[in-house]
Amino acid sequence: MKSDIFKRYISEGNIRRVREFVVTEYAVLIAIGIASAFAFGFIQVADEVTEGETHDLDIAILELFRAAGDPSQMIGSFWFREAVRDITALGSVSVLALIVASVVIFLLMTRQAHAALLVAVSVIGGSILSTFLKNFFDRPRPEYSAITEALSASFPSGHAMLSAVTYLTLGALLARLSRRWRVRIFFYGVAIILTVLVGISRVMLGVHYPSDVLAGWALGAAWALGATAVASFLRHRGMV
Numbered sequence: 593m594k595s596d597i598f599k600r601y602i603s604e605g606n607i608r609r610v611r612e613f614v615v616t617e618y619a620v621l622i623a624i625g626i627a628s629a630f631a632f633g634f635i636q637v638a639d640e641v642t643e644g645e646t647h648d649l650d651i652a653i654l655e656l657f658r659a660a661g662d663p664s665q666m667i668g669s670f671w672f673r674e675a676v677r678d679i680t681a682l683g684s685v686s687v688l689a690l691i692v693a694s695v696v697i698f699l700l701m702t703r704q705a706h707a708a709l710l711v712a713v714s715v716i717g718g719s720i721l722s723t724f725l726k727n728f729f730d731r732p733r734p735e736y737s738a739i740t741e742a743l744s745a746s747f748p749s750g751h752a753m754l755s756a757v758t759y760l761t762l763g764a765l766l767a768r769l770s771r772r773w774r775v776r777i778f779f780y781g782v783a784i785i786l787t788v789l790v791g792i793s794r795v796m797l798g799v800h801y802p803s804d805v806l807a808g809w810a811l812g813a814a815w816a817l818g819a820t821a822v823a824s825f826l827r828h829r830g831m832v
Contacts, residue, residue: 623817623818623820623821623824624817624818624821626817627813627814627815627817627818627821628814630810630811630813630814630817631810631811631814633810634748634807634810634811634814637803637806637807637810638729638747638748638807640803641729641731641747641803641804641807642729646801646802646803649802649803650734650801650802650803653795653802654734654736654795654798654801654802657795657796657798658736658798663736664736666796666797666798676793676796676797677793677797679789679790679793680751680790680793680794680797682755682786682789682790683750683751683752683754683755683790683791683793683794684751685719685750685754688715688754688755688758691758691762692711692712692715692758695708695711695762695765696708696711696712699711706823707765709823710761710765710819710820710823711761711762711765713819714757714758714761714815714816714819714820715754715757715758715761717815717819718753718754718757718758718812718815718816719754719757721811721815722748722750722753722754722808722811723744723750725747725748725811726744726745726746726747726748726750727745729745729747729748730745731745731746731747731801731804732745732746733745733746733799733800734746734798734799734800734801736798746800746801746804747801747803747804747807748804748805748807748808748811749791749794749800749804749805749807749808750808751790751791751793751794751800751808752787752790752791752794752800752804752805752806752807752808752809752812753807753808753809753811753812753815754808754812755786755787755790755791755812756787756808756809756811756812756813756815756816757812757815757816759782759783759784759786759787760780760783760784760787760812760813760816760817760820761816761819761820762783763779763780763782763783763784764779764780764783764816764820765820766779767779767780787809787812787813788809791805791806791808791809792805
């Protein structure tokens with residue numbers, strides 16, 4: 593009798609569930625740890641910016657992308673400048689909203705309500721946080737005639753932060769669909785590349801200081817990782 597009970601509890605299915613639970617717990621802890629590191633990085637950058645210690649380096653990097661003798665113009669040909677503007681649009685509110693809305697609708701249609709909620713809460717929450725921080729720090733934009741018009745405060749970069757939040761969240765969501773590590777790396781890699789390109793484009797256009805973008809990346813990554821970790825924890829605990 594005792595032997596039968598023991599065999600039932602150590603069945604292959606139970607062992608697999610225990611293994612998945614342990615792996616998930618460790619993965620959540622690691623994600624929260626990395627998110628905390630990114631959040632700390634944001635705090636450090638914000639402190640440096642507030643004290644004005646990044647100004648000289650910010651200006652030096654900005655001027656690398658300005659035309660010689662005419663700082664109002666970005667370096668490169670007309671087609672190059674257009675390409676940079678196209679890339680920066682990938683982090684705009686309208687483009688990100690369209691992507692997120694499409695993904696959420698698809699997830700709802702395929703009865704993946706929890707995943708849809710993760711994407712919606714992560715992006716909307718990140719957007720609210722970005723707006724709050726811009727108003728809080730109220731840093732003026734760089735003093736260049738930018739190729740594209742910028743209406744909000746400079747720190748942190750909303751494009752950089754929301755790109756990180758959106759693309760990293762979607763990358764994590766897509767990576768869950770495959771058990772092959774190469775496919776997962778591909779999804780994470782595309783998400784990171786898109787995020788980096790959007791941030792760099794903001795500096796090249798002269799609408800953000802590099803420290804704005806660095807802070808946006810750090811906080812956006814922290815927010816995406818944190819939201820994904822919490823959602824994974826709640827899902828495996830059966831709470832959502």
